Amino acid sequence: MKIAILGYGTVGHGVDEIVAALDGVEVAHILDLPDRCTEPRMTSDYASILADPEVELVLECMGGLEPAHTFIMQALCAGKGVVTSNKAVVAAYFDEFAEAAKANGVALFIEATTGGGIPWIASIEKARRIDEVTSFMGIMNGTTNFIVDNMAKTGADFAETLARAQELGYAEADPSADIDGIDVKNKTIISASVCFDVACTSDFPVTGIRNLTKADMDLFAAHDRVVKLLGHGVARDGSYAVAVEPMALPASSLEANVPSNFNLVTLEGATIGELKFYGQGAGSLPTGNAMVQDVLDYRDGRRPSYDRSRDLAYDPALLAGDYVFRTIEAPDGASPYGEGAWLVEGITAEAARNLLTNACEADPSAFMARIV
C-alpha cells in the first residue's frame, strides 16, 4: 500500500522511519517546501501526489490551519483517505472533514491529534461499542506537564523552567499555545466530539498555567495537592460541558504523579468504569507510531466515522466544583485557603473563569485552580 506524507518535520520523519521497517506499506511521496526536497520521493507539487492513483492515504503532519485544511479537503475530495496529527485543523474543521470523508466514501483518521502515542481515540471508539462515555479528563499536553513536574522537582520558578523546556525542545519559542491552554483546548474539542458525538463548542472556559508560581505549588503541596493542566468534559441528561483549567489534584492520584512530558487520559463508562491510558504525549516516534497505527487500521478494514450531530445542550452547570484563587482581593463568598489564596465552593467552571478574568484586572498575575 502506498501512502504520502505531507510535511517532513518531527512527526513526518517519525512516520517515515517507522514505515521503513514495515512490510507492505511504502511512503511513495513526501511533500515539503521546494528548497527542502532532497531525495526522489520529495516534491513540492501537491497536485502530483493527488494525481497518483496508487496513493491510498495522505498523512498530514504539517500542523497549522492553512494550507493543511485545504490539502486535507483536496485529498478527501480526490478519493484518498486522510490520517492527520493536526489537532488545530481538526478542532476547527471537524464537521467539514467528516462530511467530506463520508461524501467521498473515504476514511478519516485522527488518532495522532490527541494523546500522542496513546491509543486514545481508538480506545474511546472501542469503549463506546458497549458503553456511553459519561466523562473524560486528561493531562493532554506534554510541555505543560514537563514544566509543572520540573518546578515541583527542582524548586525552580515558572519562567526559569519554561526556558529550560525551550532549551530541551519541549516548548516552542512562542509557548502560548501550550501554556495558555490552546493546545489542550483543541484536544478537548476533539475528545468531546468523539466521546459524546457532539459538535463541541469552541466557546468554553480555558485557563492555562502562565501565572503559576512556585509559591502556588508550595501552597497546594501544603494541602497535599499537585497542580496540573487538564482538559475535561461530562455528558449527562441530554447536556454536556467541557473546560480546560489547572486542577489541584490529590498527591496520591495517578494524575499528580505523571512525570516529565507524559500524558494520562481517562474515560468513564457505565460498565467499564474508569479506564486510564498513559504514554508519550508527543515526539517524533510516538506520534509517528499513532499515525502508522491508523494506517494499519485502514489496511485491516477499520473505517471510523465521526458524527457530531447528537443533540446535547451545552450546560455549564455540569462542571460545578470548588476553586482556589490566588488574588489580591478575596472573591465574594470566599474562605481563606492560605496566604493570599481563597476557596470558593460550588461554582461552575465558567463562573470561575469569569472570577479569574475580573481578578486579573487588578492583578494580571492572579492564578486559579479547580480542586478535585
Place this chain on the structure above:
Amino acid sequence: MKIAILGYGTVGHGVDEIVAALDGVEVAHILDLPDRCTEPRMTSDYASILADPEVELVLECMGGLEPAHTFIMQALCAGKGVVTSNKAVVAAYFDEFAEAAKANGVALFIEATTGGGIPWIASIEKARRIDEVTSFMGIMNGTTNFIVDNMAKTGADFAETLARAQELGYAEADPSADIDGIDVKNKTIISASVCFDVACTSDFPVTGIRNLTKADMDLFAAHDRVVKLLGHGVARDGSYAVAVEPMALPASSLEANVPSNFNLVTLEGATIGELKFYGQGAGSLPTGNAMVQDVLDYRDGRRPSYDRSRDLAYDPALLAGDYVFRTIEAPDGASPYGEGAWLVEGITAEAARNLLTNACEADPSAFMARIV
C-alpha cells in the same frame, strides 16, 4: 449473532447484562448446574449447546481447569469460536487451545483473562504490529492491591486487612491463589506469551505477599517506597525471563498510587516507549465488558492468532536487580537496609527467590521485595 455462556456466576451475569443492552448479539444458551437452571435459556446439557448450529461463539466463564479445558476443546473442535476469562486454563493449555483454534479455523479470544476490563491483550497485539515489545510489568491482581492499599491507608496489618477483603467479596475464603501470586503467575504466563510469542515456562520465580507486615510497609515508606505485587517480563537478545514478586516502588510512581482493587499494566516498545493501561482488574461488569469486546471484535472480523513458537531461551540473568530481605540472619553480601532488613544488590529474581526460600527455613515469616 448467537452466543452461549458457560457458567452463570459473577462474570457470566455481567456478560448477560451487557449483551442484553446490545443490538445484534443474543445469549441463546447458558450452561449451569441442573439445580440452577431457572429460565428457558439455561441448560445443564453442554452437548445441546454444541449441537446448535446458530451458536458462533462460546463464552467460558466457569473458571478452574476442568471441565473448562474439556469444554473449550469441544467447542473449538465443534467449529465454534471461544471467548474465555479463565486465566488458569489458558495458562495451562495455551498451545493446545491455539492449535485447536487454528486447525478448526475458529477464533480464540482471551482479553478477559488478564487485566479485567483493561484492553490489555488487544493493546499488546496492536503495539506489536509496529514494535517488538521488549518488556511488560503490571499490577494484575485486584485482591492483593486492595490489601496493600488498605494496609497503607488504614495502618491495619495483613491478617486484619485480608479478613476485610474477604468480607467485601474482594478475596476468596481460600485466598492462596491471590496472596501467594498464583493468579498473577497465570496472567504473567499469558502476558509473556502474547508480548514475546514464546511458550512461556511455568517454572519461574513466584513470590506472593502472604508475609507482608505493616512494619515492612513502614520500613519501605521510610525509604519513600510502596510495596505492590507485580508480574513482569523482559525479552532481549534471543532470551526472555519472567517473575512474580513484591516490588518496592518509588512513592511517586504510578504503580505506587494505584488504589483499591484496580490494575495497572505496562508495555514497552521501541517506537512507542512506555504505554500504561489502568482500570478495574476484576468484577462482573468490567470482566463482562472485556468478554463482550472480544465478541464485538469477532463480529468486526478480528481473528487473533497465538503463536508461541518463537525460539527464545529462558535466561534468569535478564531479571537481575536489587532486593531487600526481612530475615533473621543477614544474607551473604548484604548491607543493612533498616531494622532487621538487608539489601542485596545485583542478583537475579531466581537467586532472590532461593535466598528467601532458605531464609524461610529459619523464619517462615521472612519477606522480600525487589527495589525498582
